[in-house]
Amino acid sequence: MKIRDRVKELRRVKAGELRPHPKNWRVHPQAQRDALCGMLAEIGYADALLVRELPDGSLQLIDGHLRAETTPDTEVPVLVLDLDDEETAKLLALHDALTGMAETDEDVLADLLSGIETESDAVRAVLDGMLAEPEPLADEDAEAEPKEIEVPEAYQVVVECSDESHQQELYERLTAEGLKCRLLNL
Numbered sequence: 156m157k158i159r160d161r162v163k164e165l166r167r168v169k170a171g172e173l174r175p176h177p178k179n180w181r182v183h184p185q186a187q188r189d190a191l192c193g194m195l196a197e198i199g200y201a202d203a204l205l206v207r208e209l210p211d212g213s214l215q216l217i218d219g220h221l222r223a224e225t226t227p228d229t230e231v232p233v234l235v236l237d238l239d240d241e242e243t244a245k246l247l248a249l250h251d252a253l254t255g256m257a258e259t260d261e262d263v264l265a266d267l268l269s270g271i272e273t274e275s276d277a278v279r280a281v282l283d284g285m286l287a288e289p290e291p292l293a294d295e296d297a298e299a300e301p302k303e304i305e306v307p308e309a310y311q312v313v314v315e316c317s318d319e320s321h322q323q324e325l326y327e328r329l330t331a332e333g334l335k336c337r338l339l340n341l
Contacts, residue, residue, distance in 0.1 A: 165203065175223070178244065180247070204216060207235065
């Protein structure tokens, strides 16, 4: 099997200049955001973001959306990849999914975690949860008591766009105005 090297170069660019991919399917809960901030504070950047260069010369994120969003004024390492639209979509879909398929050697993980200290409560929560037993699935025949979930109020507007470029243009305009936006494709 011949494997191509798709990395064109390593650059350092301001994170806020990177364009988010409109089809990024990952969402980041507050606990993940807090843990990332804790890790960045204690370790810093230790991995490059993945981007591709668009015809206009701008860089579009493939992996690293949360890091870029968290540190918009920071110059960050990016690997510029030589990918077309189809290849980018494939990598965007599979990059995190393939990582998530790895299995855990509980003994090695326990040994690793026993030596890690952190000052961040959010990072500690992630570390503590890594060896926690998964909750058993509820027996379908058993009477399960309904659980109340508190959902905070959120006021949002959904705007239907004519195409992907219109969506990107609107997103960039609204984020430039300081509004917190997310891109959705339904």
